[in-house]
Amino acid sequence: MNFGSVEEGKFVKNPLDSILGTIVSGLVLTLILYLFLKNFIVAGV
Amino acid sequence: MDFLLEGIFRWLHFMAGIIWIGLLYYFNFVQVPALKDATADGTAAGISRHVAPRALLWFRWAALVTWLAGAALLGGNFTHAFLLEPAYAGIGIGAWLGTIMLFNVWVLIWPNQKKILGLMAASEEAKAKARRVAFLASRTNTMLSIPMLFFMANGLTHKAAVGL
Numbered sequence: 001m002n003f004g005s006v007e008e009g010k011f012v013k014n015p016l017d018s019i020l021g022t023i024v025s026g027l028v029l030t031l032i033l034y035l036f037l038k039n040f041i042v043a044g045v
Numbered sequence: 046m047d048f049l050l051e052g053i054f055r056w057l058h059f060m061a062g063i064i065w066i067g068l069l070y071y072f073n074f075v076q077v078p079a080l081k082d083a084t085a086d087g088t089a090a091g092i093s094r095h096v097a098p099r100a101l102l103w104f105r106w107a108a109l110v111t112w113l114a115g116a117a118l119l120g121g122n123f124t125h126a127f128l129l130e131p132a133y134a135g136i137g138i139g140a141w142l143g144t145i146m147l148f149n150v151w152v153l154i155w156p157n158q159k160k161i162l163g164l165m166a167a168s169e170e171a172k173a174k175a176r177r178v179a180f181l182a183s184r185t186n187t188m189l190s191i192p193m194l195f196f197m198a199n200g201l202t203h204k205a206a207v208g209l
Contacts, residue, residue, distance in 0.1 A: 026190065029188065030192040034195070037138060037209060
C-alpha cells in the first residue's frame with residue numbers, strides 16, 4: 001500500500017499518486033467548473 | 046484582428062499546445078512508470094541523462110509559446126476572458142487553467158527537475174523533496190489539463206453546443 005501522508009492519526013491517500021485518481025479528479029473538476037459557469041456566471045444572460 | 050494573423054496565432058497555439066500537453070502526458074503516462082522499472086533494473090541513467098532533459102526543454106518552451114499564442118489570439122478580449130465576463134467565461138476558465146499550468150511548469154516543475162537531474166547542485170534530501178514537488182505539480186497539471194481542454198475546445202466557438 002502507498003499512503004501519501006498522515007494527518008491527525010489517519011492515513012490520507014492522495015488521488016494524484018495514481019494515474020486513475022488523477023484522471024477521475026480531472027473529470028470531477030470539469031463537472032464542477034461547468035456547473036459553476038452555467039449556474040453562476042452565464043445564467044441569466 | 047486580422048483574419049490571417051488570427052489563423053496563424055491559432056495554428057501556433059495548437060502546435061505548441063500539442064507539444065506541451067503531449068509531453069506532459071508522456072511524462073505522466075510513460076516516463077514516470079518506466080523510470081520506476083528502469084531504476085529497479087539499473088537502466089534509469091539513460092532516460093535521466095538523455096531523454097528527460099530534451100523532453101523538458103521542448104516541454105517548458107512549448108508551454109510558454111502556447112500561452113503567448115493564446116494571449117495573442119484573445120487579443121482585445123484578453124481582459125474580458127480573465128475577468129470571466131459571461132460571453133467569454135468558458136474560454137476564460139480555460140485561460141485561467143492554462144495560466145496556472147504555465148506557472149507550475151516554470152516555477153515548480155522546471156526548478157525542481159534541475160535538482161533531480163543534477164543540472165543544479167542539491168543534497169540528497171533536497172533532491173527527494175524536489176522529486177515529490179515536481180511529481181505533484183506534474184500530476185496537478187495532468188488533472189487540470191482535462192477541464193482546460195474541455196473549456197478551450199468548447200469555451201468560445203462551440204459553447205452553445207454544451208449549453209454555455
